[in-house]
Amino acid sequence: MFAKDTVTLPPVGGNGGVQVDIACGANELATGLTARTAGSSPDVLNTVNNVTCTNWQTGESRTSDMYAGSTNSGNTTKLACPAGSYIAAVKSNWRGWNNNSGVTSGIGIVCKDFNGKVTLDQSAGKEVYYPISCPAGYYVNALNMRAGTVVDSVAGTCLNMNPRINVIKNSDTTAACCMGIGDPSICADYSPQSGQCDAAMTKRCSSNPNDQLCGCFSVPAGVPPCYATKCLNGAYMTKNMVTSCPNTYVDCTAQVIAANTGTQLSTKYGIQQNCGNSAAGSTTNSVQPTLQPNFLILIFIVLIAAIILGAFTLRKNTFRNSPF
Numbered sequence: 001m002f003a004k005d006t007v008t009l010p011p012v013g014g015n016g017g018v019q020v021d022i023a024c025g026a027n028e029l030a031t032g033l034t035a036r037t038a039g040s041s042p043d044v045l046n047t048v049n050n051v052t053c054t055n056w057q058t059g060e061s062r063t064s065d066m067y068a069g070s071t072n073s074g075n076t077t078k079l080a081c082p083a084g085s086y087i088a089a090v091k092s093n094w095r096g097w098n099n100n101s102g103v104t105s106g107i108g109i110v111c112k113d114f115n116g117k118v119t120l121d122q123s124a125g126k127e128v129y130y131p132i133s134c135p136a137g138y139y140v141n142a143l144n145m146r147a148g149t150v151v152d153s154v155a156g157t158c159l160n161m162n163p164r165i166n167v168i169k170n171s172d173t174t175a176a177c178c179m180g181i182g183d184p185s186i187c188a189d190y191s192p193q194s195g196q197c198d199a200a201m202t203k204r205c206s207s208n209p210n211d212q213l214c215g216c217f218s219v220p221a222g223v224p225p226c227y228a229t230k231c232l233n234g235a236y237m238t239k240n241m242v243t244s245c246p247n248t249y250v251d252c253t254a255q256v257i258a259a260n261t262g263t264q265l266s267t268k269y270g271i272q273q274n275c276g277n278s279a280a281g282s283t284t285n286s287v288q289p290t291l292q293p294n295f296l297i298l299i300f301i302v303l304i305a306a307i308i309l310g311a312f313t314l315r316k317n318t319f320r321n322s323p324f
Contacts, residue, residue, distance in 0.1 A: 005159065005160045007134065007138055007160070008156075008158075009132040009134070009144075009156045011153040011155035012092040012104065012130050012154050013102060013151070013153025016103075016148055017146040019146055020144075021145075022051045022064050022142060024051075024053035024141050024142060025053060025055075028054060028141070029053070029087070029139045029140065030051060030086065030087045030141065030156075031052045031061065031081040031085070031087060032052035032079055032109075033051045033107070033109070034048070034050035034077070034079070035047070035048055035076070035079065035106070035107050035124035035125065036048075036071070036072065036074045036077075037077070038073070038074045043106050043127060044125075045104040045105060045124075045150060046071035046073065046150050047067055047072070047147075047150075047151065048067065048143065049064075050078070051064045051143060052064075052080065054086065056161075056164070057200055058199050068143075068145040068146075068147035071150055077125075079109050079120075079122050079123075080120075081109070082111065084119075086113075087111055087140040088112040088140065089131045090107065090132050090154055091110065091130060091132070092106065092108070093105040093128050094130075102152065104150075106123055106125020107123065107154055108122060108124065108125075108128045109122060110133070116137075132155065132156065137160065137161055138158035140156045141157055141159035144157060163188035163189075164188055164189070164190075167182075167186065174197075174204070175201070177197065178192055178194075178201050178236055179213070180192045193238065197236075198239055198240075201236045202217070202238065205236075212233075212235065213236050214236070216230075216236060216237050219231055219263065220257055220261045222257040223261075224254065225241045226242075226245035226266075227245075227254055227258070228263055228264065228266065230263075231266075252275035
């Protein structure tokens with residue numbers, strides 16, 4: 001993790017209820033939620049659920065099954081960031097009572113892309129005034145609330161995306177980091193065979209299959225990538241590719257597939273011999289001996305010579321046994 005990798009936002013609301021933390025994963029940011037408000041004036045935030053977490057590398061999203069509050073009545077509003085943007089600020093308001101107790105009157109989100117551009121500013125409920133914003137380059141990775149029957153307070157945890165943004169916004173920088181030749185102060189957690197690099201390079205190579213760095217991704221199934229020349233010539237290998245490499249000889253199955261697909265095998269590994277035998281783990285690939293042209297000519301000459309010799313011998317014996 002980086003220095004000051006996370007920042008906790010101050011809560012808006014009271015201290016009633018119990019702590020409810022709805023957190024996204026290590027490679028995810030919050031991109032949406034569903035709120036249920038009473039619809040009164042002033043309003044009350046009854047529940048927050050269906051928090052959406054999106055992987056910033058792959059774009060895949062999931063919905064958390066956790067919730068805050070337990071009142072199912074009221075108006076339902078779904079708040080969702082546009083694709084490619086993430087929650088960078090949370091908005092709310094507090095209906096305060098005595099002894100620092102109280103409830104929130106609603107919730108809102110402000111979404112930004114990685115260029116810092118606001119893509120959405122939307123709220124659920126009435127009188128949602130106060131934004132609590134992440135610092136520049138930070139985005140919400142968790143919602144931290146207190147709740148009982150209704151939601152008492154709203155806060156959030158912001159994840160520092162600045163080091164990652166520097167890499168994500170430049171595909172060549174990403175590639176350099178993933179190949180282990182980038183500046184460590186820039187690459188952050190983008191390192192060879194890391195989850196970040198595996199996802200980033202898989203995405204890059206799906207769009208650019210002829211990229212020199214993508215040779216491993218086009219090796220045909222059945223041939224371990226580490227056997228193929230184009231994979232070993234400076235291409236990126238995912239963690240799974242590295243760990244699945246047999247690191248022994250090229251077996252018969254791989255040899256046959258490579259031959260049929262025109263895949264050049266590296267000389268780094270030896271090849272399994274006697275592939276015509278039905279050995280365990282190999283494919284029978286019997287190669288019938290073929291007669292070369294010069295050998296056929298030799299056989300033809302020998303046959304002709306035998307025929308001539310036979311005919312001469314027969315004629316000689318015939319004259320010897322003649323009564324005349």
